[in-house]
Amino acid sequence: MGREWNTPRVVRNILIAVLVFFVATVIGYAFDAVKFPDTNIVIVYLVAVLIIVWITKSFILGLIVSVAGTFAFNYFFAAPRFTLEVNDSNYYITFISMILTALATSLLTTRARNEAQRAHEAEAETKAIYMLTNQLIDAEDMDEIVGISLNSICEGLHCDAGLLCFDENGMPEDTYVLKIFGIDNHVIRRETEEAAKIKYQIEHITGTYNNSGEFCDYPLYGGDRVLGIIRLKKEDTIKLSNLQRSLLHSMVDSIAIAMDRLLTAKQRMESLNEAARERYRANLIRSISHDIRTPLTGIIGTSAMLEDALKDDVYKRELAASITADAEWLHGLVENILNMTRLQDGTMKLKKEKVPVEEVIGGAIGHVFANNPTADIDVEIPDELIMIPMDPKLIEQVLVNLLGNAIKHSDEGSPILIKVYKEPENVVFHVIDSGEGVIEENLPHIFQSFYSVEKPEIKVDRGVGLGLSICETIINAHGGTITASNRTDRSGAIFTFKLPLEDQNE
Amino acid sequence: MSEKILVVEDDRQISNFICFTLKAEGLDYVVAGGAEEALERISSDSPDIIILDLGLPDYDGKEVIRKVREWSEMPIIVVSARDREEEKVAALDLGADDYLTKPFSATELMARVRVARRHLRAVCKPQTYAVLSVRGLKIDLEKGIVHLDGNEIHTTHMEYQLLSYMFRNIGKVLTTKAIIREIWGPGYGTDTQALRALMACLRRKIEKNPGKPEYIITEIGVGYRLLSE
Incomplete structure (x- = not known):
């Protein structure tokens, strides 16, 4: 039973046994005086054994008193009285029956007592867990969970308890919370010592808890990481009964679930x-961009008209022309920002459809010609009809940006070539200009966004930064690649992007 | 004959810009700042062409198209700051003839107005001749023959259907939905694949370089337009 030897209790039990036997013997004498048969006296002794076992809950004492009762009956009532001898051999049968009955009685009684006790304890455990879970459900923050948990453990196990939370990186926090048993509603916050050691021990744990030091640490698992540990003194855990141990484990589980729930919600x-x-x-950004467009329409329109009206005054016409050019540049920037935000926040899902290569090129050239009527753009595409899964509006934007970039970096009217050909799995687009080309050391960074988080200091080079970086964003979203290089036959840049022939998402 | 143009636009600057452009071309115009006022103007001033902003303060501009189309075929040019293609396509499918996306230039605006005026005249004088042509591309609707720079080119039945529909609506943006309905009939749905392939075949016959079309241009996300000039 695991219960240790307890001298005062043994003495008390023996006194009880003696007292009960004394009373039983007195009653026996009373029965004898009124000439009741011996059987009734035997029954009185059996009742006495039952009472002793019930009160003392001791099976060993039950064994002793079963035998003692038989001897007492023999000594006090079986003829010849006050000796352990018997005249009538029939009494032997009575004695044996008496011992067996007494033994059976004490056995059944102790078992019933033990089961009642166990049921009682199990009920207490269930209740404690229920209370704990109930309280934890209502807990709104980690401090509350820690407080409730420590209270329950202290009250349930009658010992001190500590709780140390781990942060998101799996490191023990700087302080832990300690509750001393017997001090109501009072927790102490202490500094964590040897955090790294605790972390190491918990990560290399073999059983359900770690007991390598003077403490026992019970880890609280949530998802795939350790949320914290519950720490008890080793001397306290040794004293725990099996039931208390299982109660502790249930509590640890409940606390871990509650902490995990709170963190997930957070x-x-x-x-x-x-x-x-x-x-x-x-x-x-989008609504600002939208709002910028409307006045831009007015500015571009009016300044273009002004340009027309000032045909004869070269100086004033140049001024008007520079207003138009800047407004158009601003317009391009706004369009690109709009596309960029839509792609980045995920509201723009690619609306992919199979589109012939020439359609998207034709559309892009149309746009470019509207603003640069003098541009000389040539197109070389295979005769074969090539359909590519793409969002035509976005690929058109890529081509518009690349063409705009080419026009900007080459002399007015110098030829620009769009060349398309098919590879086994990709379609390759080249935009080739005859301008000054790209400075070699800028080639690797040319697609970097001017507002990228890593390099906020990069300035917008008149639309180049954003224009090219949105090209990259769009092409990447299509599962393609984009690169820049310089011509080898003469000065000029080549921008190349590849789009997959088959939709990879399907 | 000078047509009267109704400009429906709530933004003062843009409305000024449009009016100034129209005035520079010697065109007559009236202005309305909202949908209600536009409808009043239509009944009181009986304009011939409408330039309509879709984002109006009182109603959606599309409501104006719907109301006008109940009784009139007058050209409607939609102006929109919205970059959503669905918006333009919806307006075109409701019966708008053309669209302009903000910001636009005076040249673009006037090109649209010219197309609208030509249409207006075509509506006034019902077509009697069966031969239509534009820059060397000629279609004989009676005989069903197509000529390019004087040489007859062979077209399939579908290609001819497509080209004749484009010719009958020269200068106008035709949405993919409208073209599909015309050629394959209603109930074919909105599968644009077949139309794209058909257009690619037609282009290979009439365009010198399909990547740089001179006749039929693609309005990405909206539809196609046979250029009239």
Whole structure:
């Protein structure tokens, strides 16, 4: 039974046994006086054994008193009285029956007592776990969970308990919380010592807990990481009964679940907030861009007309022309920002359809000619009809940006070539100009966004930065690649992008 | 004959810009700042062409198209700051003739107005001649023959259907939906694949360089247009 030897209790039990036997003997004498048969006296002794076992809950004492009762009956009532001898051999049968009955009685009684006790304890455990879980469900933050957990462990196990939380990186926090048994509603915060050692021990744990030091550490697991540990003094854990141990394990599980739930909810909340902020930011940029477009229409239109009206005054016409050019540049920037935000916040899903190569090129050239009527753009595409899965509007934007870039970096009217050919799995687009080309050391960074987080200091080179970086974003979203190089036959840049012939997502 | 143009635009600067352009071309115009006012103007001033902004303060500009189309075929040019193609396509499918995306230049605006005026005249004087032509490309609707620079070119039945539909709506943007309905009939759905392939075949016959079309240009995400000039 695991219960240790306890002298005062043994003495008390013996006194009880003696007292009960004394009373039984007195009653026996009373029965004898009124000439009741011996059987009734035997029954009185059996009742006495039962009472002793019930009160003392001791099976060993039950054995002793079963035998003692038989001897007492023999000594006090079986003729010749006050000796352990018997005249009538029939009494032997009575004695044996008496011992067996007494033994059976004490055995059944102790078992019933033990089971009642166990049921009681199990009920207490269930209740404690229930209370703990109930309270944990209502807990709103980690501090509350820690407080409730420590209280339950202290009260349930009658010992001191500590709880150390681990942060998201799996490192023990700087302080832990300690509750001393017997001091109501009072927790102490202490500094964590040897955090690295604790972390190491918990990560290399073999059983359900770690007991390598003077403490026992019970890890709290949530998902795939350790959320914290519950720490008890080793001397306290040794004293725990099996039932208390299982109670502790149930509590550890409940606490871990509660902590995990809280952290998951917190993470979900944070990612929701993050998404909302991102959406808000993108919406803001988008609505500003939209609002910029309307006045831009007025500026571009009016300055173009002014240019026309000032045909005869070269100086004033140049001024008007530079207003138009700047406004058009601004317009291009706004379009690119709009596309960029839509791609980045994920609201623009690629609307892929199989589009003939010539359509998207024709569309792009049309756009470019509207603003640069003097541009000399030639197109070389295979006769074969090539259909590519793409979002035509976005690929058109890529071509518009690359053509705009080519025009900007070459002399007016110098030839620009769009060349397309098929590879086994890709379609290759070249935009080749005859301008000054790209400075070699700039080639690797040419697609970097001017507002990329890593390099905020990169300035917008008049639309180049954003224009090219959105090209990269769009081409990457299509599962393609984009590169820049210089011509080898003469000065000029070559921008090349490849789009896969088959949709990889299907 | 000088047509009267109704400009429906709530933004003062843009409305000024449009009016100034129209005035420079010697065209007559009236201005409305909202949908309600536009409808009033239509009944009181009986304009011939409408330049309509879709984002109006009182109603969606599309409502104006719907109302006008109940009784009139007058050309409607839609002006929109919205870059959403669906918006333009919806307006075109409701019966708008053309669109301009902000910001646009005076040249673009006038090109659209010219097409609209030509259409207006065509509506006034019903077509009697069966031969239509543009820059060397000629279609004989009676005989069903296509000529390019004087040489007859062979077209399939579908290609001829497509080209004749484009010719009958020369200068106008035709949405893919409208073309599909015309050629394959209603109930064919909105599968644009077949139309794209058909257009590619036609282009290989009439365009010198399909990548740089001179006749039929693609309005990405919207439809196609046979250039009239």
